[in-house]
Amino acid sequence: MLPFHKHKRSHFREEFKTLNDIFDLTSEQTVWKLIKQGVIEGLEGPLSIGKEANVFLAITKDDERRVVKMYRVTTCDFNKMYAYIAADPRFPSVHKNRRQVVSAWCQREFRNLLKAREAGCRVPTPFAALNNVLVMEFIGDESASQKVHTEAPAHPKTFFDQVVKNMQLLHKAGLVHGDLSQFNILNCDEEPVLIDFSQTTTRENPNFEEYLARDIKNVAAYFVKLGVKTSEERLRKKIMVE
Ligand SMILES: Nc1ncnc2c1ncn2[C@@H]1O[C@H](COP(=O)(O)OP(=O)(O)OP(=O)(O)O)[C@@H](O)[C@H]1O
Ligand SMILES: [Mg+2]
Known part of the structure; x- marks a missing residue:
């Protein structure tokens, strides 16, 4: 082409x-x-x-x-998108119009x-x-970096520690990713790069704690599967460290 x-x-x-x-x-x-x-x-x-x-x-x-x-x-999935956007205090005036909601969704990821x-x-x-x-x-070199789901880290514990660091930084800034898992973390030459931030929201969002709990659950479950000694509780404690 x-x-x-x-x-x-x-x-x-x-x-x-x-x-x-x-x-x-x-x-x-x-x-x-x-x-x-x-x-x-x-x-x-x-x-x-x-x-x-x-x-x-x-x-x-x-x-x-x-x-x-x-x-x-x-x-x-327009209805789901609208529900997420409507719950985000940063987007108070989005109408239930398909194009407007998708545009707000895109602005939000930006x-x-x-x-x-x-x-x-x-x-x-x-x-x-x-x-x-x-x-x-673009994340990659010759070709695009793969999701960790497809290309698991060579050294899970080192990689996990970097993911935790990123989660700490987000939390400190008052943000929660909202859809964090092995499907939205790229393996860029053994360095994690977090992607897909359209669902990310701020502490003022009433669903903040729910999203945080889900992110912790997904990340802990994935790295436990790779043999890392962690748990939801331990990960939560690490993220909360100031
Ligand atoms: N900045 C980037 N650099 C390299 N590849 C990327 C980048 N952003 C996205 N990708 C690739 O595109 C895929 C889809 O991106 P993303 O997760 O943001 O969209 P999505 O709508 O959630 O897609 P999916 O339904 O496949 O999860 C990623 O899994 C990754 O393979
Ligand atoms: Mg994705």
Whole structure:
């Protein structure tokens, strides 16, 4: 496949259609706008077609790689998304409108990534969020880093300690990831990089404790399976350390 940026507008549309299982005109226009703004020069190909979003590899003018996460508008779990957004005090005026909710969802991931990064947590740096499309740092070298679920750490205890450190930093900054597990931690050359921050929320959210308990449960269960001596209680204590 030719890189998109080698194409004219009409060709871009055709290539875009072949990449997306469900074609959405607004998503295509949004990506085109990001190209016009110089955020990216073009899309290179798909990285992951998930339940919530289609994730693509993109390239900038300076030949740097980027990741483009395109939230699905027509086939998302809209009611679940609305419930999460409505519970977040940072988004008080979102109406129950599909496009608005997905856009808020995308903005929320952008903001959460920035906050997590400011807190010192290892996450992809976000570069832009427009409508339902998020542009962020590419995690990987030759190829994209794999989730720890697919590529388990070589030294589980060392890796676990780094995950704990990241969880501590998030907690200190008043944040909870909300969907942390082996599916949302990348193994970047034996360093954990936390991804997928769309559900991340602040302490003011009434569901904060529930999300924290779930993250602790998932992370503890995964690393216990890898032979690390920990438990939910021990992990919780470590995260709370100031
Ligand atoms: N910044 C990144 N660098 C490299 N790969 C990434 C990056 N962000 C996402 N990915 C890849 O895309 C996949 C999906 O990303 P993400 O978890 O954010 O979306 P999702 O909608 O939750 O998808 P899924 O339903 O597959 O979990 C990741 O598991 C990872 O393989
Ligand atoms: Mg995910």
